[in-house]
Amino acid sequence: MPCQILDIPLAHSAPGSQSSVRMLRYGPAAARPKAHIQAAVHADEAPGLLVAHHLIEFLDAADARGEITGQIVIVPYANPLGLAQFVNGDHLGRFELASGRNFNRGWPALGKALEQRIGAQLGNDPEANRSLIRRAISDVLGEITSSTKIDALYLALAREAFDSDLVLDLHCDDEGLMHMFARPEIAGELSDVAAEIGCRAVFSQPASGGSTFAEASAEPWLHLAAAFPEKQIPIGCLSATVELRGFVDIDDRLACSDAAGLVNSLRRRGYLAGLASPVPAPLCDITGFDACDIVRTPDFGVIVYRVELGDEVESGQPIADIVRPGVVGNEARVTVRSRAKGTVITRRLKKLVAANQVIAKIAGSAALAHRSGYLLED
Numbered sequence: 075m076p077c078q079i080l081d082i083p084l085a086h087s088a089p090g091s092q093s094s095v096r097m098l099r100y101g102p103a104a105a106r107p108k109a110h111i112q113a114a115v116h117a118d119e120a121p122g123l124l125v126a127h128h129l130i131e132f133l134d135a136a137d138a139r140g141e142i143t144g145q146i147v148i149v150p151y152a153n154p155l156g157l158a159q160f161v162n163g164d165h166l167g168r169f170e171l172a173s174g175r176n177f178n179r180g181w182p183a184l185g186k187a188l189e190q191r192i193g194a195q196l197g198n199d200p201e202a203n204r205s206l207i208r209r210a211i212s213d214v215l216g217e218i219t220s221s222t223k224i225d226a227l228y229l230a231l232a233r234e235a236f237d238s239d240l241v242l243d244l245h246c247d248d249e250g251l252m253h254m255f256a257r258p259e260i261a262g263e264l265s266d267v268a269a270e271i272g273c274r275a276v277f278s279q280p281a282s283g284g285s286t287f288a289e290a291s292a293e294p295w296l297h298l299a300a301a302f303p304e305k306q307i308p309i310g311c312l313s314a315t316v317e318l319r320g321f322v323d324i325d326d327r328l329a330c331s332d333a334a335g336l337v338n339s340l341r342r343r344g345y346l347a348g349l350a351s352p353v354p355a356p357l358c359d360i361t362g363f364d365a366c367d368i369v370r371t372p373d374f375g376v377i378v379y380r381v382e383l384g385d386e387v388e389s390g391q392p393i394a395d396i397v398r399p400g401v402v403g404n405e406a407r408v409t410v411r412s413r414a415k416g417t418v419i420t421r422r423l424k425k426l427v428a429a430n431q432v433i434a435k436i437a438g439s440a441a442l443a444h445r446s447g448y449l450l451e452d
């Protein structure tokens with residue numbers, strides 16, 4: 075059967091400008107396992123848009139061969155609101171202009187509500203618990219109402235995604251190598267996906283405090299498992315945020331290869347018939363996100379990097395100079411050092427920065443003392 079194309083209208087659009095979000099469903103709506111792969115919740119992060127295009131081509135071909143055995147939902151552009159936010163020629167897709175909200179923060183965390191609603195019904199049969207929790211997720215999301223357009227978008231995506239077995243949220247960084255974020259309980263379960271797409275870092279990240287889309291997808295299961303350790307609660311949704319390199323790393327060869335890796339993972343996991351090729355050797359270990367130095371610039375200025383993406387650096391090693399415009403003498407350059415021993419995973423694309431902006435992420439393996447509390451970038 076050809077894929078089902080769903081255009082979900084978003085409530086609270088201005089008259090004459092009805093927004094909608096598109097989803098492509100491969101396989102029947104009731105089929106399991108169910109995967110949800112979406113692109114560009116941060117609407118200016120275009121690599122995912124091209125990967126989704128190639129995923130659709132692969133899945134159309136697989137569908138024509140009758141190979142779809144589960145259910146795969148592709149959201150080729152997850153954020154129509156941000157997609158339209160061109161301001162004076164620049165695309166601003168990370169924050170909603172109307173509210174200032176980061177499009178990948180504040181997704182609904184349902185765990186507490188589920189604990190109260192179905193806690194007493196959970197038992198010792200993991201499959202019965204799985205079905206009960208899935209139904210309750212849908213029920214709770216069905217009862218939530220939206221009062222703004224961004225909340226309407228959140229609800230439309232959450233209602234489709236949150237009962238999935240697998241959720242991959244496709245993003246990208248500024249300048250970056252392929253990397254991935256997942257909760258510690260999940261990161262190891264997705265190591266095949268990370269290896270397929272060639273991740274150079276896999277960050278195991280406890281609850282960030284930001285409730286990203288990927289975190290919120292898995293949160294009900296992890297919350298209930300922690301609240302009822304004596305019950306058999308499976309992790310019913312494996313979710314990750316995938317960072318498809320940097321903003322400018324976009325071409326057909328990369329996107330096609332990324333999509334092929336994802337399709338191979340889906341095949342291995344039973345979404346598609348046929349034999350998957352073996353998992354490639356991983357290019358990195360799973361490391362704690364608290365061991366990743368998120369380097370911020372101490373001052374306004376122009377960044378001159380001393381390291382490239384992929385370089386291995388020592389703790390204390392200078393990685394960049396910030397050149398302060400108009401400052402004369404020794405004060406003109408401020409040297410920025412890494413606090414981690416590890417791999418340079420991201421750098422900043424635009425080299426003029428305000429004070430305290432992030433200019434690099436360095437993936438180390440030992441937890442850093444200064445890294446605690448809210449761990450995400452803004």
Ligand SMILES: [Zn+2]
Pocket residue numbers: 116119178245246
């Ligand atoms: Zn993003």
